[in-house]
């Protein structure tokens with residue numbers, strides 16, 4: 001029994017080491033900075049770093065620490081629709097040692113502070129967030145859907161016989177695309193323009209205009225429900241593909257397809273996180289205050 005625990009611990013350490021190695025120069029920079037800080041972080045930033053504890057929710061950490069989503073993604077910790085769990089619970093579920101995960105979050109945050117600052121979406125004007133989502137994430141989804149569909153058709157035709165899961169992955173991706181297209185249309189034509197108009201009114205010192213849908217909470221709730229549906233499709237595809245591991249008889253196109261699906265998943269997680277955890281709560285709050 002003891003041996004089994006040690007094996008698990010050793011496996012976890014190997015995973016963490018792999019993660020730290022993949023963060024590469026950033027972590028080295030952070031380690032160097034920790035030994036001899038040449039640019040000490042301002043007090044509010046240091047306070048932010050000290051708040052990385054096992055009892056914080058994954059969602060809170062993902063919002064506060066811009067580098068956290070990349071680490072959660074690599075470790076398989078759900079920060080998007082399942083972000084309400086404490087870091088402790090999320091680590092237990094993923095069989096990871098919470099102290100090691102906290103350490104990698106701290107290293108990543110130190111590295112970020114030492115490097116050029118990223119855009120802080122928790123304080124940016126809301127119209128800049130909606131523009132960023134549309135220009136970066138919606139454009140990416142629109143570009144990738146037909147490309148991945150073509151790859152799925154090609155791999156399905158060549159390997160479908162030996163890999164019946166490919167037809168199911170194709171079906172899930174088809175459903176996901178059919179949901180995301182009208183979802184983004186509603187965001188771009190109803191919700192985001194209203195959020196932009198709230199931001200503009202507040203900047204002009206005017207009251208927020210009343211929306212035809214009653215309150216911003218209504219479309220926000222609808223979008224979040226649709227996000228849960230998208231999250232489910234991503235989970236299904238990850239399970240069907242055994243975590244996007246290319247089988248021994250898989251060709252280069254197979255590998256390209258799984259890489260594309262893995263990247264699509266990562267982008268959609270970040271996209272939904274930005275909406276669910278940052279944009280939507282801030283829009284609801286802005287409406288309440290005005």
Ligand SMILES: [Fe+2]
Nearest residue numbers: 133184187275
């Ligand atoms: Fe979106």
Ligand SMILES: [Fe+2]
Nearest residue numbers: 187223227275
């Ligand atoms: Fe969305």
